[in-house]
Amino acid sequence: MDAKSKNLESSLTVPSVQELSLKNPHEVPQRYVRDDDTQRDELHKLHLACKDWGVFQMVNHGVSSVNNMGNEVKRFFELPLQEKKRWAQKPASLEGYGQAFVTSQEQKLDWNDMIFLKSLPIQNRNLDLWPQNPPQFRETLEKYSEDMREEAISIMSFITLALGLEDTKISESFHEGLYDIRMNCYPPCPEPERVLGIVPHADNSAITLLVDFGDFPGLQFLKDVKWVSVEPIEGAIVANIGHIIEVMTNGIYKAPEHRAVVNKEKERLSIVTFCYPSPSIDIGPVEKLTDEDNGQVYKNMTHAEYFNRFFNRKLDQSFIDSLRL
Numbered sequence: 001m002d003a004k005s006k007n008l009e010s011s012l013t014v015p016s017v018q019e020l021s022l023k024n025p026h027e028v029p030q031r032y033v034r035d036d037d038t039q040r041d042e043l044h045k046l047h048l049a050c051k052d053w054g055v056f057q058m059v060n061h062g063v064s065s066v067n068n069m070g071n072e073v074k075r076f077f078e079l080p081l082q083e084k085k086r087w088a089q090k091p092a093s094l095e096g097y098g099q100a101f102v103t104s105q106e107q108k109l110d111w112n113d114m115i116f117l118k119s120l121p122i123q124n125r126n127l128d129l130w131p132q133n134p135p136q137f138r139e140t141l142e143k144y145s146e147d148m149r150e151e152a153i154s155i156m157s158f159i160t161l162a163l164g165l166e167d168t169k170i171s172e173s174f175h176e177g178l179y180d181i182r183m184n185c186y187p188p189c190p191e192p193e194r195v196l197g198i199v200p201h202a203d204n205s206a207i208t209l210l211v212d213f214g215d216f217p218g219l220q221f222l223k224d225v226k227w228v229s230v231e232p233i234e235g236a237i238v239a240n241i242g243h244i245i246e247v248m249t250n251g252i253y254k255a256p257e258h259r260a261v262v263n264k265e266k267e268r269l270s271i272v273t274f275c276y277p278s279p280s281i282d283i284g285p286v287e288k289l290t291d292e293d294n295g296q297v298y299k300n301m302t303h304a305e306y307f308n309r310f311f312n313r314k315l316d317q318s319f320i321d322s323l324r325l
């Protein structure tokens, strides 16, 4: 019956809801169950954020350790240089306190000191590089990385739903995933417009969870050939797509280019968690996301092959392009 011909002055007879309720049913009959429009709308927004920007900011996430971790990182960078150097990077390793990705004497440098630590799984930890000063640092980082793992699992389950995938294999693989944490300190700079805090790059993670402890916009994403600043929101988590999700979604979601800029008067700290799925799952486009209209763009790789390609990449070539078929 079409809407126009309905007589709205009468109602069809249906069961009494009081009677229904008195029967104490375990489930509500299907006829009463409404579609969850709110969740559908939210997933659609998430899909658009991942597709059009590759980055979104989360508030009210419930991660309680964010502030404590921020305070510990602040205390660490306030220590005298000699003390921080107790946990300095060893030659030929990226882990520990120092500066990232310096490969030649000629290379331009980032205006950034950092400490980079592998945090999960526990057996990946190099505890000789985990600061024991400030005294609560290690304990706080343990809690923080567990919280970030929970957050990553939850985001990945929403991302897979947003992609229309029912298979939970991907999000579940983040339970046994790898979590590396980079804590950045961008000190005030006399000529901020002439330097960069971090050179433009996209992350090789699946997703990256960043907490910004600055009170000026320092993180910028490239969108339609313009740099767009992320306004810092106290306690928020900025999530961005990394190359692994770009490969797995066959390019539906892309790992965005981003960089950090610095300030003349103010220091800025950030804590960045790089989240990777379990080494037991392969990295390649999910079959359901490829078809005739969207033919497979990226290679299928094991986790080990992916990292091998990353650590042996040519610095004059885009890493993601090197993963194309």
Ligand SMILES: O=C(O)CCC(=O)C(=O)O
Pocket: 182, 184, 198, 203, 218, 219, 220, 258, 259, 260, 270, 272
């Ligand atoms: O600190 C920031 O705002 C950016 C950090 C970042 O992109 C990274 O560590 O990969």
Ligand SMILES: [Fe+2]
Pocket: 201, 202, 203, 208, 258
């Ligand atoms: Fe990054």
